[in-house]
Ligand SMILES: [Zn+2]
């Protein structure tokens with residue numbers, strides 16, 4: 001294991017030097033690591049400055065989205081902002097080594113992946129870290145208050161991470177874990193920086209005061225208490241009654257707000273939200289409510305992330321009498337028209353769905369899964385005649401066109417196909433599993449038949 005040790009402070013790491021098959025190279029900056037010719041498996045940062053850890057991790061992750069990054073620090077570990085960026089703390093060598101290994105192992109199974117777009121980066125990052133939960137972090141500098149640090153790391157320039165996360169969620173690639181917060185946004189500009197201001201319900205002035213009021217039972221007068229005070233006693237300014245006992249002569253009304261602009265007396269002020277960004281005022285019911293959840297890779301997201309990557313394994317099957325789909329369909333349509341003219345010109349189509357390719361890659365790794373499929377392909381090659389044609393219509397739907405084959409011949413073919421299933425078995429007991437559906441002209445022919453209709457009908461039964 002090649003470890004890049006990024007020494008930003010002088011703290012020593014106990015126990016790390018003693019292990020063989022561990023190669024440590026020391027660095028003093030992230031740039032040096034990225035410029036190095038060595039391909040590192042892990043980066044271990046030694047630092048006691050939070051912002052330094054954040055900027056370094058961001059830099060490393062933007063170049064290598066899967067690399068495990070661990071930290072050794074004297075800082076208190078919980079609630080630190082950089083927890084979202086790192087894979088953990090160096091506590092003991094064994095713990096560090098096993099956590100790194102698991103990330104590296106899943107990462108290696110993703111070799112030969114396609115374009116590294118932002119979706120791919122975040123999905124693969126999450127796939128390598130099955131327990132990772134992306135937490136929204138409060139950041140007053142962000143116009144939405146909450147940000148997802150890990151999205152900011154992988155987002156292409158100009159990406160609205162809020163929208164991006166929404167898209168990932170709509171596509172069911174990520175799943176909500178826990179409701180963390182609820183924010184209100186300005187309906188005009190979307191900013192979450194709102195000031196809630198109390199105003200007079202009568203004239204909307206903000207010049208309102210909260211003062212104690214008195215309600216005179218004799219004449220019903222309600223006015224601020226200060227108007228009743230004369231010397232050391234209370235007298236109603238309207239009816240001049242001397243107010244002695246609360247509950248008998250007077251009481252305190254619910255109204256306790258006074259507008260200095262219009263003199264209105266009221267119980268509850270109105271509240272408006274004033275946007276700090278665009279300056280517009282909104283009533284609270286006009287604000288947009290956004291709920292903030294922590295999230296993780298969904299089950300569907302896992303399958304998609306792996307599924308996207310089975311194409312290179314599946315390609316093994318494309319060496320057997322392979323024809324592109326349109327050509328396959330063209331030949332089938334030609335056979336259909338031949339059969340219409342001469343109904344002893346039988347043909348059959350066999351459709352195969354490879355049921356568990358993605359799971360195989362996931363459980364036994366890409367190398368072994370390829371071996372299994374390779375073994376299957378070799379046996380299939382022996383079974384297929386030179387005049388048979390194969391194609392694929394999707395990643396897991398594999399097709400064989402068997403000219404001059406009636407339903408009886410097709411049945412025999414399927415029997416042998418099932419026989420070679422066990423050939424492809426792996427020592428661990430893992431085997432390729434597939435579903436077979438077939439069509440034979442002597443049994444299933446319809447006057448309006450086309451190759452598209454046949455394949456569509458078989459496809460729907462296959463998946
Ligand atoms: Zn009175």
Ligand SMILES: [Zn+2]
Nearest residue numbers: 200203259262
């Ligand atoms: Zn007013």
Ligand SMILES: [Zn+2]
Nearest residue numbers: 186189275278
């Ligand atoms: Zn606004």
